[in-house]
Amino acid sequence: MIPKECKRLAEVDFPIATVSIHAAREKSIRHGHPSTLHLWWARRPLASSRAVLMGLLLPDPCDPLCPEAFKRQAAEVLKDVRQPPTSDAELRKALLWFIGSFSNWDLAANSTYLRVARNLVLAAHSDEPPLVVDPFAGGGSIPLEALRLGCEVFASDLNPVACLILKVMLEDIPRHGPELAEDLRRVGAEIKQQAEQVLADLYPKDPDGAAPIAYLWARTVRCEAPNCGAEIPLVRSFWLCKKAKRKRALRHRVERPAGEPPHVALEVFEPRAEQDVPLGTVTRAKATCVACGAVLPPERVRAQLAAQRGGADVQFDPSGNRATGARLLAVVTLRPGQNGRHYRLPTDSDYAAVYRAQACLAKILDEWGRGGRQGLCPVPDEPLPPIGTLGFR
Ligand SMILES: [Zn+2]
Numbered sequence: 001m002i003p004k005e006c007k008r009l010a011e012v013d014f015p016i017a018t019v020s021i022h023a024a025r026e027k028s029i030r031h032g033h034p035s036t037l038h039l040w041w042a043r044r045p046l047a048s049s050r051a052v053l054m055g056l057l058l059p060d061p062c063d064p065l066c067p068e069a070f071k072r073q074a075a076e077v078l079k080d081v082r083q084p085p086t087s088d089a090e091l092r093k094a095l096l097w098f099i100g101s102f103s104n105w106d107l108a109a110n111s112t113y114l115r116v117a118r119n120l121v122l123a124a125h126s127d128e129p130p131l132v133v134d135p136f137a138g139g140g141s142i143p144l145e146a147l148r149l150g151c152e153v154f155a156s157d158l159n160p161v162a163c164l165i166l167k168v169m170l171e172d173i174p175r176h177g178p179e180l181a182e183d184l185r186r187v188g189a190e191i192k193q194q195a196e197q198v199l200a201d202l203y204p205k206d207p208d209g210a211a212p213i214a215y216l217w218a219r220t221v222r223c224e225a226p227n228c229g230a231e232i233p234l235v236r237s238f239w240l241c242k243k244a245k246r247k248r249a250l251r252h253r254v255e256r257p258a259g260e261p262p263h264v265a266l267e268v269f270e271p272r273a274e275q276d277v278p279l280g281t282v283t284r285a286k287a288t289c290v291a292c293g294a295v296l297p298p299e300r301v302r303a304q305l306a307a308q309r310g311g312a313d314v315q316f317d318p319s320g321n322r323a324t325g326a327r328l329l330a331v332v333t334l335r336p337g338q339n340g341r342h343y344r345l346p347t348d349s350d351y352a353a354v355y356r357a358q359a360c361l362a363k364i365l366d367e368w369g370r371g372g373r374q375g376l377c378p379v380p381d382e383p384l385p386p387i388g389t390l391g392f393r
Pocket of ligand 1: 229
């Protein structure tokens with residue numbers, strides 16, 4: 001028999017308005033929140049996960065089947081945060097108030113609220129922590145909040161990225177705490193220092209001390225129009241930087257050396273307007289030759305790229321000069337003591353560094369091969385799932 005006053009209260013049940021406010025607010029927290037650990041696109045707010053879990057884990061005091069022991073213990077536990085309730089309806093109201101209040105991120109680590117929440121959950125489960133199982137836990141909001149409420153938790157996911165986030169957030173961080181952050185910083189700094197030593201030769205600095213931070217490449221195909229044969233860099237956009245005070249783009253001019261195919265030369269310049277920047281050479285898998293205007297259809301673009309094994313690598317001749325394949329469009333550098341990025345055309349020294357890098361990689365792969373291919377391949381070679389399965393490439 002449900003008391004009349006409880007029936008009336010059924011209309012308010014879950015404190016959805018309060019929880020919604022806290023869940024919305026959580027999105028703007030940028031420091032110290034698990035959402036800053038790793039971007040996960042379907043991350044559930046912790047506020048609503050915590051509130052819903054509590055709602056599921058606690059019985060309703062107005063339910064005729066609600067154990068008397070829970071009501072007694074819950075009333076006792078709630079004393080720490082609220083006037084003791086004097087009836088089942090008041091206890092229900094107090095529990096719902098607590099669920100709403102505790103969904104506030106500012107109270108998520110408050111020791112009083114944590115103790116009350118965990119003791120309520122224990123009271124509802126004969127002092128045994130309940131098991132919460134989330135087989136598709138994604139960003140991990142539900143298992144994390146279940147741990148916060150003192151539950152035992154199983155969490156998993158089909159997606160390996162999700163599994164890694166879950167492992168770090170639910171196991172490593174709670175187990176090792178701030179020490180883990182310290183270790184991470186220390187090891188990261190060590191790796192950075194070692195990598196800088198090993199790789200310095202492959203990322204040579206400019207004579208003025210500027211350090212390259214990015215190399216912008218383009219795949220290339222050959223124009224198949226009669227009497228042309230120009231190499232077309234496949235470029236979607238010739239813009240390099242659209243920032244108001246640092247507008248940079250590439251423009252091209254065609255050089256026609258006697259007895260050779262036309263050559264597309266590039267130049268970095270400061271465009272005044274959008275129309276100063278040439279259109280890209282590739283749209284919808286079709287390539288347009290900037291020397292003669294001929295269009296290479298998608299199937300020919302694909303065939304030429306397949307012949308270059310995808311076209312992402314530059315091919316050198318035996319003396320180390322670029323022969324074909326990918327072409328450097330521009331190099332992005334940082335100059336010591338100056339803000340902002342600089343853009344320059346590639347030089348022979350940049351290609352020479354790429355040549356050294358290719359040789360270096362070939363040596364690493366050769367050593368791995370001669371060592372009987374022990375362990376992981378130095379270049380990731382796991383097969384990718386076909387497109388359209390999980391879509392993680
Ligand atoms: Zn052409």
